[in-house]
Amino acid sequence: MAKSFALKALGFVSGDDFWRGIASIAVFLIFWEVGSRSQALFGFAFPWVSQIPPPSSVLQELIVLIQDPSFWMSALLSTLRVFEGFLAAMVIGIPLGLAMAVSRTFYGITFPVFEVLRPIPPLAWVPASIIFWPTQELSIAFVTFLGAFFTIVINVIGGAQAIDVRYFQAARSMGSSTWDIFRRIILPATLPSIVVGATVGVGITWAVVVAAEMISGGGSAGSVGGSGGGLGFFIWNSYVGGSYTQIVAGMISIGIAGYVSSAVLRKIGKWLTPWLLEN
Amino acid sequence: MSVRPAATHINLAVSAQPTRKGSVRITDVVKVYGAAGAGVLAVDHCTFDVPPGEITVVVGPSGCGKTTLLNAIAGFHSISSGSIHLDDELLCGPQKLKARPGPDRIVVFQNGALFPWKTNIENVTFGPIMQGLLSRAEAYEKARDMMADAGLRGIEHNYPGEISSGVRRRVEIVRALMNGPKILLLDEPYRALDSLTKSVMHEALLEIFYKSRVTIFFITHDLEEAIFLGHRVVIMTTRPCRPKKILDIDIPHPRDYSVLTAKRFREFMDETAAAVHEEAIKAFAAGEKER
Numbered sequence: 407m408a409k410s411f412a413l414k415a416l417g418f419v420s421g422d423d424f425w426r427g428i429a430s431i432a433v434f435l436i437f438w439e440v441g442s443r444s445q446a447l448f449g450f451a452f453p454w455v456s457q458i459p460p461p462s463s464v465l466q467e468l469i470v471l472i473q474d475p476s477f478w479m480s481a482l483l484s485t486l487r488v489f490e491g492f493l494a495a496m497v498i499g500i501p502l503g504l505a506m507a508v509s510r511t512f513y514g515i516t517f518p519v520f521e522v523l524r525p526i527p528p529l530a531w532v533p534a535s536i537i538f539w540p541t542q543e544l545s546i547a548f549v550t551f552l553g554a555f556f557t558i559v560i561n562v563i564g565g566a567q568a569i570d571v572r573y574f575q576a577a578r579s580m581g582s583s584t585w586d587i588f589r590r591i592i593l594p595a596t597l598p599s600i601v602v603g604a605t606v607g608v609g610i611t612w613a614v615v616v617a618a619e620m621i622s623g624g625g626s627a628g629s630v631g632g633s634g635g636g637l638g639f640f641i642w643n644s645y646v647g648g649s650y651t652q653i654v655a656g657m658i659s660i661g662i663a664g665y666v667s668s669a670v671l672r673k674i675g676k677w678l679t680p681w682l683l684e685n
Numbered sequence: 686m687s688v689r690p691a692a693t694h695i696n697l698a699v700s701a702q703p704t705r706k707g708s709v710r711i712t713d714v715v716k717v718y719g720a721a722g723a724g725v726l727a728v729d730h731c732t733f734d735v736p737p738g739e740i741t742v743v744v745g746p747s748g749c750g751k752t753t754l755l756n757a758i759a760g761f762h763s764i765s766s767g768s769i770h771l772d773d774e775l776l777c778g779p780q781k782l783k784a785r786p787g788p789d790r791i792v793v794f795q796n797g798a799l800f801p802w803k804t805n806i807e808n809v810t811f812g813p814i815m816q817g818l819l820s821r822a823e824a825y826e827k828a829r830d831m832m833a834d835a836g837l838r839g840i841e842h843n844y845p846g847e848i849s850s851g852v853r854r855r856v857e858i859v860r861a862l863m864n865g866p867k868i869l870l871l872d873e874p875y876r877a878l879d880s881l882t883k884s885v886m887h888e889a890l891l892e893i894f895y896k897s898r899v900t901i902f903f904i905t906h907d908l909e910e911a912i913f914l915g916h917r918v919v920i921m922t923t924r925p926c927r928p929k930k931i932l933d934i935d936i937p938h939p940r941d942y943s944v945l946t947a948k949r950f951r952e953f954m955d956e957t958a959a960a961v962h963e964e965a966i967k968a969f970a971a972g973e974k975e976r
Contacts, residue, residue, distance in 0.1 A: 572798035575761050578786040580812035580864055590811075594802035681802045681844040 435461050459651040464658065467651040471659075477640070481659060484619065484636040487543075488611045488667065491550025495607060499555050500600060503562025508592065520559065528552040528614045532621050546618045546636075553614035554607030558600070565599020566592055598682060601675030605668050612664040616641070637663075706772050707867035707900030709735035709758060714767035716753050727753045729925035731767070735868070735917075740894060740901040742911040744961060745921030746968035751904045752795075754926070755870050758902065759792045760784035771867060788812055791861035792870040796877060797853050799845040805856050806832070806841040812864040828863060835859050835893060851882045855889055862893070868900040875910070884942060887913060895939055908961050912936075912953045913944060920960050923968035930960050 439462060440447065441455030459467075471477040506513045506520075528549050535545040569592065577591050619638025635643075637660050644652035676682075716728035727750035735741040745751045756762040757777060758769055768778035776784035791812075792798075799808045809832060810824035819827065832841060835855055845853050854874050861869055875883045887910065894901060905911055911918045912934055920930040936949050944950050 570798070572794045572796075573800060575759070575786065575792065576794070576798045576800075577811075577815075579759065579788060579791050581788050581816035586815055591800070594800075597802070679802070681846055683846050 459654055463651045464654045467655040468658065471652075471655055480635065480637050480640040481663065484612075484615055484638065484660075485663065487546055487550050487615045487619075487636065488608070488663075490547045491552075491615065492554050492604075492608055492611050494547070494551045495554035495558050495611075496604060499558035499603075500562055503559040504566055504592065504596065506559070507563045507566030507596075508588070520556075524556045524560070528610075529617050529621070532618055536622060542622050546615065546622055549618045550611050550615045553610040554604075557607040557610060558603040561599045561603025561606070562596060565596040565602075568599075569595045598675075598679050601671070601679060605671045605675065608667045608671055609664055612660060612667065616660055706737055707735075708737035708772055709868060709900070709902065710770040710773075711735070711754070711758075712768045712770070714754065714757065714769060715765045716750070716757065716762075717765045726925040728757075728764075729927045731927050733919055733928050733931060735900060735902055737772075737900050738898050739916035740903060740914050741917045741919065742903045742905060742915035743919045743921060744905055744908055744911045744957075745926060746923045746961075746965045747906055748972075749921050749923045749964070749968060750926030751921055752872055755792065755872050755902065755904055757784065758868075759790050759870055760786035761792075788816060788864035789867045790870060791864050791866040792872060793854070793857050793861055793874045795873045797845075797850065797857055797874075799853055799857050799860065801845055804842050804844055805837070805848070808845065808856065809860045809863055811860065816864070824863075828859075831859050831863065832856070834896070836889070849882075851878055851886055854878075854886060855893075858890070858893060862897055862899065866899060868902055871901060871903045873905055874903075876905075883910070888941060890914065891938075891940060908954065908957060909945070912950060912957070913940065918953075918957070920957060921964070923964045923971060929964065930957065932957065 438455065438458070439460045441452045442458050442460040444450065444452040444456050502516075506516055531549050531552055532545070535548045536542070539545040539548055573591050573595065574587060577587050582590065615636065616638035619636040620642045637656055641653055641656040644650075644656060711734070712732050714728055714731045715726070717724040717726050719725055731754065743751045743754070753762065757764045758771075760776070760783060763783035764777055765782070766779065769776045769784065771789065775781070776790075799805070800811070803811065806825060806828050809828040810819075810821070813819040813824045813827070814821060818824075829841065832838060835858070837852065837855060837859065840848050840852065840856075845856065848856070857874075858869070875886050878886060890901075891914065901914075903911075903914060915934050916938075918932045918934060919928050920932070921927065922929045932953065934953060936944055936947065936953075
């Protein structure tokens with residue numbers, strides 16, 4: 407029981423699934439290791455893979471890094487920016503999406519503007535937001551916010567507009583006021599879409615924060631302490647310093663951070679929507 | 686626990702005495718969809734009565750406009766002309782083409798409309814709590830009694846997604862009855878069920894009806910279902926929909942499934958099958974033309 411629960415918490419449905427996952431990761435690592443050592447092993451370099459440090463060196467690098475407080479400082483800084491941007495996107499995006507779904511007039515006014523801004527990649531906002539916001543920190547947070555914001559809004563609108571009209575009719579017949587319908591029908595019916603938007607959005611947030619940190623030079627903290635400017639700046643710094651194992655180690659730590667964020671949100675989502683049957 | 690005689694001995698009966706209320710009079714109702722003149726005529730000068738405390742079944746081919754009629758009674762859609770009265774009170778008419786939805790007319794929908802995010806008992810208690818008729822505790826107590834009475838004990842705290850569609854339909858009927866409606870509007874509620882489940886559902890519905898004596902307005906395209914359940918069967922023409930034949934089924938209630946093989950039942954089937962089939966052919970031809 408406890409074992410299967412632990413597996414489920416990690417996102418595996420069954421024990422078979424778990425072992426398949428392990429096997430897949432192992433095969434991937436073996437190919438990578440062999441590929442990056444191809445010059446020494448076979449006398450000729452595999453294209454692309456041979457340029458990358460092997461996983462064994464990356465692991466050694468990671469072991470060194472997790473003992474280094476400045477690495478944790480970078481990770482913490484990126485996490486905080488992700489958290490800020492994501493939280494702001496939720497706080498502004500959910501009410502905005504609901505309002506757009508509920509009011510035809512509001513939708514008519516805001517949706518065209520929204521749809522013009524939405525396709526602009528968050529990174530295209532970087533120069534403008536550096537000019538616009540007083541500090542580097544705020545401009546990074548703003549760009550991070552944009553990454554999650556559009557995804558969340560579009561999901562909320564989609565979810566709220568797809569609510570079956572029969573739910574409204576039934577609620578009206580049973581004496582619900584407009585506020586009751588909003589609180590007891592629209593909100594819970596949209597919740598699954600909000601969860602999807604948040605889970606996808608947080609992934610984008612990680613992608614954006616790292617790139618924004620690279621471009622802007624790690625924000626205020628980066629300009630002072632060198633490697634204190636977030637994981638994006640950490641990777642960029644490693645590139646400048648020529649430490650390829652650090653680059654890959656930094657990439658992997660971002661992958662893990664993104665995975666953990668999504669897993670946490672999925673967990674919260676499941677707790678918020680207990681009526682959705684798990685498979 | 687406070688002593689509340691009204692809340693302690695509750696069964697499915699809406700009140701202590703069988704109410705003889707819930708009569709619906711449909712007079713000359715016309716419904717045109719789309720712009721006047723260019724629109725589609727869905728209901729064409731439809732006039733018939735739904736007697737109180739009885740089951741009236743409306744039979745017609747799919748898409749004939751019978752649901753339009755039900756939506757007009759429920760107050761979900763407007764009519765174009767004519768009038769509908771509930772117990773001599775005007776629901777909709779020339780001055781007010783759309784009725785106001787209310788707890789005196791509750792719809793049980795074709796594919797079910799239990800709120801999936803609420804447990805069964807939260808669904809069942811929704812109406813009385815919304816209307817402020819009962820406190821939460823009272824509503825839960827009444828809901829537990831009514832659900833037990835309808836054979837729904839043990840699933841109170843499950844979500845609708847966790848129970849079979851047949852049981853869901855029964856929960857939805859109990860949810861409707863919790864509002865103390867004058868009339869239940871059932872829109873092909875058993876359409877998606879297999880025939881074996883359907884037969885169980887029919888008897889369960891009759892049982893609920895015998896206990897509550899609430900007026901039932903039932904829409905279906907299944908003639909056998911109509912004659913088995915109905916006191917009165919209204920056979921509709923295909924679009925535009927108008928009563929083609931109104932029959933009072935004199936097979937005595939309470940009925941059970943043995944009725945299906947009774948001679949009188951077969952006579953009603955023989956009498957009506959041709960009429961229904963004729964309309965089905967027309968509806969099919971019309972559908973082909975539209976394509």
